[in-house]
Amino acid sequence: MALIVQKYGGTSVGTPERIEAVADQVCARRRAGDDVVVVVSAMSGETNRLVELAGRVDPEANGRELDVLLATGEQVTIALLAMALERRECEARSYTGSQVRILTDSAYNKARILDIDGEHVRSDLGHGRVVVVAGFQGIDEAGSITTLGRGGSDTTAVALAAALKADECQIFTDVDGVYTTDPRVVPGARRLERITFEEMLEMASLGSKVLQIRAVEFAGKYSVPLRVLSSFQEGPGTLITVDEGDNDMEQPVISGIAFNRDEAKVTIRGVPDTPGIASRILGPIGDANIEVDMIIQNVGADGGTTDFTFTVHRNDYQRVVEILQALAEEFGAREVAGDDRIVKVSLVGVGMRSHAGIAGTMFRALADEGINIQMIATSEIKISVVIDEKYLELGVRALHQAFNLEEAATAAG
Amino acid sequence: MALIVQKYGGTSVGTPERIEAVADQVCARRRAGDDVVVVVSAMSGETNRLVELAGRVDPEANGRELDVLLATGEQVTIALLAMALERRECEARSYTGSQVRILTDSAYNKARILDIDGEHVRSDLGHGRVVVVAGFQGIDEAGSITTLGRGGSDTTAVALAAALKADECQIFTDVDGVYTTDPRVVPGARRLERITFEEMLEMASLGSKVLQIRAVEFAGKYSVPLRVLSSFQEGPGTLITVDEGDNDMEQPVISGIAFNRDEAKVTIRGVPDTPGIASRILGPIGDANIEVDMIIQNVGADGGTTDFTFTVHRNDYQRVVEILQALAEEFGAREVAGDDRIVKVSLVGVGMRSHAGIAGTMFRALADEGINIQMIATSEIKISVVIDEKYLELGVRALHQAFNLEEAATAAG
Numbered sequence: 001m002a003l004i005v006q007k008y009g010g011t012s013v014g015t016p017e018r019i020e021a022v023a024d025q026v027c028a029r030r031r032a033g034d035d036v037v038v039v040v041s042a043m044s045g046e047t048n049r050l051v052e053l054a055g056r057v058d059p060e061a062n063g064r065e066l067d068v069l070l071a072t073g074e075q076v077t078i079a080l081l082a083m084a085l086e087r088r089e090c091e092a093r094s095y096t097g098s099q100v101r102i103l104t105d106s107a108y109n110k111a112r113i114l115d116i117d118g119e120h121v122r123s124d125l126g127h128g129r130v131v132v133v134a135g136f137q138g139i140d141e142a143g144s145i146t147t148l149g150r151g152g153s154d155t156t157a158v159a160l161a162a163a164l165k166a167d168e169c170q171i172f173t174d175v176d177g178v179y180t181t182d183p184r185v186v187p188g189a190r191r192l193e194r195i196t197f198e199e200m201l202e203m204a205s206l207g208s209k210v211l212q213i214r215a216v217e218f219a220g221k222y223s224v225p226l227r228v229l230s231s232f233q234e235g236p237g238t239l240i241t242v243d244e245g246d247n248d249m250e251q252p253v254i255s256g257i258a259f260n261r262d263e264a265k266v267t268i269r270g271v272p273d274t275p276g277i278a279s280r281i282l283g284p285i286g287d288a289n290i291e292v293d294m295i296i297q298n299v300g301a302d303g304g305t306t307d308f309t310f311t312v313h314r315n316d317y318q319r320v321v322e323i324l325q326a327l328a329e330e331f332g333a334r335e336v337a338g339d340d341r342i343v344k345v346s347l348v349g350v351g352m353r354s355h356a357g358i359a360g361t362m363f364r365a366l367a368d369e370g371i372n373i374q375m376i377a378t379s380e381i382k383i384s385v386v387i388d389e390k391y392l393e394l395g396v397r398a399l400h401q402a403f404n405l406e407e408a409a410t411a412a413g
Numbered sequence: 414m415a416l417i418v419q420k421y422g423g424t425s426v427g428t429p430e431r432i433e434a435v436a437d438q439v440c441a442r443r444r445a446g447d448d449v450v451v452v453v454s455a456m457s458g459e460t461n462r463l464v465e466l467a468g469r470v471d472p473e474a475n476g477r478e479l480d481v482l483l484a485t486g487e488q489v490t491i492a493l494l495a496m497a498l499e500r501r502e503c504e505a506r507s508y509t510g511s512q513v514r515i516l517t518d519s520a521y522n523k524a525r526i527l528d529i530d531g532e533h534v535r536s537d538l539g540h541g542r543v544v545v546v547a548g549f550q551g552i553d554e555a556g557s558i559t560t561l562g563r564g565g566s567d568t569t570a571v572a573l574a575a576a577l578k579a580d581e582c583q584i585f586t587d588v589d590g591v592y593t594t595d596p597r598v599v600p601g602a603r604r605l606e607r608i609t610f611e612e613m614l615e616m617a618s619l620g621s622k623v624l625q626i627r628a629v630e631f632a633g634k635y636s637v638p639l640r641v642l643s644s645f646q647e648g649p650g651t652l653i654t655v656d657e658g659d660n661d662m663e664q665p666v667i668s669g670i671a672f673n674r675d676e677a678k679v680t681i682r683g684v685p686d687t688p689g690i691a692s693r694i695l696g697p698i699g700d701a702n703i704e705v706d707m708i709i710q711n712v713g714a715d716g717g718t719t720d721f722t723f724t725v726h727r728n729d730y731q732r733v734v735e736i737l738q739a740l741a742e743e744f745g746a747r748e749v750a751g752d753d754r755i756v757k758v759s760l761v762g763v764g765m766r767s768h769a770g771i772a773g774t775m776f777r778a779l780a781d782e783g784i785n786i787q788m789i790a791t792s793e794i795k796i797s798v799v800i801d802e803k804y805l806e807l808g809v810r811a812l813h814q815a816f817n818l819e820e821a822a823t824a825a826g
Contacts, residue, residue, distance in 0.1 A: 016470050020470065054492070056430075057432055058496040058500045061496050064506070064507075065507055066496070068492035068495070069489055069496075072485035075482070076463070076466070080467065080482065082477075082481070083467060083470050083479070083482075084471065092478075094481050098511070099558075143533070
């Protein structure tokens with residue numbers, strides 16, 4: 001008998017019929033003897049409807065009252081799911097974030113969980129009930145309703161699993177697991193049986209948006225085994241677990257290939273190579289609330305000056321160019337250049353820590369296809385390159401093949 | 414500076430635009446220096462939408478989870494109204510029933526308020542904030558969400574006014590007050606400046622459905638001055654207050670004329686005139702969950718038997734006739750007769766306690782129009798007659814004129 005926390009997102013509970021399908025699945029699990037806690041999101045479309053309502057009363061709605069409004073979305077779902085379970089004679093009880101007592105800070109619209117009092121939930125489980133919890137919401141010290149920001153239901157599920165010391169936290173989504181890369185780009189992309197938290201973080205932030213980064217971090221921090229599964233078809237999904245160092249040799253070297261289409265790069269050439277120049281360039285970018293991803297600084301062709309290149313989201317490209325042009329004048333820089341038709345492709349795998357030559361294989365595979373690499377960045381478990389966007393599919397397919405990702409991993413799972 | 418509790422129903426907050434109009438009105442009151450607590454219902458149509466959703470998951474939805482679902486309706490409104498107030502720089506804070514801590518029993522779907530902890534609300538008022546409270550809902554001892562049943566928002570407002578010792582509880586509706594009778598029947602019907610709780614109860618239960626009976630009872634019990642006003646037009650409305658005995662002489666004799674179209678009467682003739690016969694007849698009616706209104710028992714034409722007549726809601730007429738026919742056989746009664754084309758018309762007024770001859774004036778006015786009275790029932794502050802439904806309008810108009818109700822009351826208000 002295990003204690004399982006299951007989380008169903010908005011699409012999985014998008015209609016009364018889908019809620020009934022979830023109820024069937026939860027009942028089956030309960031009847032198989034497991035204790036089940038279910039975390040649900042608002043029905044798909046509901047949060048947008050509420051935001052639109054708020055906008056009609058206050059176009060800049062935010063803060064405490066927006067959370068009071070948004071929290072109703074999940075409250076509707078917990079009630080409907082608990083009803084559907086009871087109707088199946090599967091005893092159930094619903095809880096809002098405030099009723100569980102999911103204590104958060106008071107940062108409305110993006111609150112962080114501080115503590116979970118699992119007492120009520122544990123007591124209900126002890127009575128054989130399924131417990132249905134509203135995701136995405138909590139309560140602050142003063143008793144005000146808070147929300148965790150979009151996608152916060154994943155975080156609720158993981159935090160509850162940690163607080164209850166659950167055996168597994170299962171995130172049901174519209175995909176059946178984490179893949180070696182996007183199957184729309186590489187039809188032979190393979191579902192991974194397991195992946196480490198660190199790899200998952202790199203995959204997620206790089207565009208494989210299966211899970212909220214925050215939830216993965218949380219799960220990693222509290223070592224909650226996390227599984228991504230499909231709401232719509234049966235299967236084992238992908239298990240996300242801690243990297244048990246001694247298993248390294250059994251891990252496939254590369255877990256997957258992530259990519260991000262929405263990148264742009266900008267370069268400011270011939271700025272004085274003096275201490276603090278990086279912060280003088282990036283300071284105004286940060287002040288404009290623009291996030292910078294890869295950063296590369298090269299010594300310029302002449303002595304005494306340097307070239308500075310970084311990537312940003314494509315939406316921010318024009319603003320960044322304008323900021324840099326103003327700075328270039330100030331610094332007497334030579335020129336500002338940019339390209340908003342680039343993409344980033346990354347190899348991710350904890351195995352690469354103990355394997356030499358990965359970068360070489362990667363660069364050769366791209367060169368063999370005639371793909372020019374414009375920027376390179378590396379970390380412990382990731383190598384990223386920036387290439388022309390027209391080579392994205394070709395590059396990802398070449399890498400997928402070069403690292404034999406279509407074959408089942410030898411010792412994984 | 415007064416403390417005012419205002420309640421706005423579903424129609425008054427039915428759209429974002431109407432919520433803005435309410436916000437304007439509340440702000441104006443606050444800026445005039447009063448402390449304001451606002452109780453709101455779900456936006457019109459919302460509760461039905463939620464009930465329909467529940468029905469798709471469980472056609473017999475009831476109990477705890479239905480209340481979790483329904484309570485979201487008012488929660489949406491409090492958030493939107495608080496936002497609209499804040500946008501007008503009128504500081505505001507919303508509270509669900511659970512956040513105020515409106516403690517109820519655990520009778521889901523029709524809970525009764527046990528206690529209100531006004532501490533948070535008082536503290537916010539002390540800080541100059543408008544407090545916006547979700548009507549219709551509370552929380553039980555175990556922390557589960559409860560609802561008070563349809564129309565319960567009026568009760569929330571009155572109970573809050575009692576707990577906070579408010580100077581007045583104002584119920585905003587789609588009518589501008591309580592009238593001497595239905596203006597659709599008597600175009601000259603006059604708005605009453607004031608009416609006593611007892612009169613209001615008689616008027617309400619007899620068909621002038623402006624306020625929930627429960628709310629009026631509650632207000633009477635705790636002596637909360639209650640005012641009915643229009644959300645859509647300015648005006649003083651009608652004040653509902655305690656009957657201050659010494660004022661009797663200043664009261665108009667009759668406050669109003671109520672009527673009820675949905676009545677039916679049944680008679681069982683020639684039942685043995687023995688002790689307990691009434692309960693042997695009415696017992697099975699009550700067991701069938703049918704409410705009986707007027708009851709009259711006459712000695713029959715022959716000695717030793719009696720005739721027994723009562724009125725019920727027209728919807729129950731057929732079932733009552735069937736029950737009586739079975740009983741008639743058992744008792745050896747002579748016959749069961751009935752009429753489902755009757756109405757009840759009632760004069761209501763605390764003044765009639767100290768005025769003789771009211772009944773005489775009433776009966777003469779009806780006789781002058783050739784209207785036959787089929788049944789009569791009297792109480793301290795009410796005289797009701799049953800007449801043929803075709804005489805309803807004629808009878809009400811005749812009485813309205815006979816008691817000079819179109820003229821402004823001499824000393825009221």
